Amino acid sequence: MKRILLSCLLTAGVSMPAMAYDESQEFRIQSEQDKSVMTLSEMLNTLKVQSFTVYDEAYHENKTYEGVALKALREHNNYSLGNISEVTVVCADGYKAVLDGDILRKYPDAMISYRQLDKNGKGIDGDFEPIREGKKIADPAPFYMVWPQKETYGVFPWPHQVVALQVSAKDSYQVIKPAESASASVHEGYKLFKGACLACHSINLVGGVIGPELNIPQNITEYRSKEYMKQFIRNPDSFRARSRMTGLPDLSDQDIDNAVAYLEHMKKHKDMSKLSTAER
Secondary structure (H helix, E strand, C coil): CCEEEEEECCCCCCCCCCCCCCCCCEEEEECCCCEEEEEHHHHHHHCCEEEEEEEECCCCEEEEEEEEEHHHHHHHCCCCHHHCCEEEEEECCCCEEEEEHHHHHHCCCCEEEEEEECCCCCECCCCCCCEEECCEEECCCCCEEECCCHHHHHCCCCCCCEEEEEEECCCCCHHHCCCCCCCHHHHHHHHHHHHHCCCCCEECCEECCCCCECCCCCCHHHCCCHHHHHHHHHCHHHCCCCCCCCCCCCCCHHHHHHHHHHHHHHCCCCCHHHCCHHHC
């Protein structure tokens, strides 16, 4: 499996107060073919620095970000977007966002941001304003992956505290991928579920561990209505104060219908073998 790993070598835990970015900080870029290390200074001097302003759902207001385009980083390392099946964004707190290749091809303008800019175009103190994450306050540093299209936040939450990118030519979640014979809606729902849900939730115990399992022993569609799921996905805080789950208010009705179609499909493909007799 061809992979590229982009990781930053941190000298301290992310719980420490944020400091101005260190241009001597190293980035490790690895593939089966070669390995290379670039300092942030070298990256900024080699690749074009860009910035844009976008409404950020995490802050509920416009924010301006400065960073390096994922496209430029990918092309610098001779990795074709056409060969990507998925990109796993690894974060310092253990969160892993899995972005399907088709979604990245639809929204190829991701940026690896190393700081926010103020209204005068200067970096702010601490590089990033803290983000509320459930009942906690999180520092987005060292890197925050953002898109210039506001609507992408409805397809996948923008990962912060990014420390690595794992780019793969194969689907790591093949065991819960719908068969080719499944409907287009089910397949679109699977792609959405990978990006927006699998980082926290699991299907047949495959996926994240932060949120609840959604298929065994009971599929969520067996005890929650579509209307409930639609409201909860868009605004979890309206049900649970300071929910850790990220709301996706811009998700379209069709997107939610597709995600539910995938869940309903998986209801017929439960794998109970991982459960003990007492759990069944």
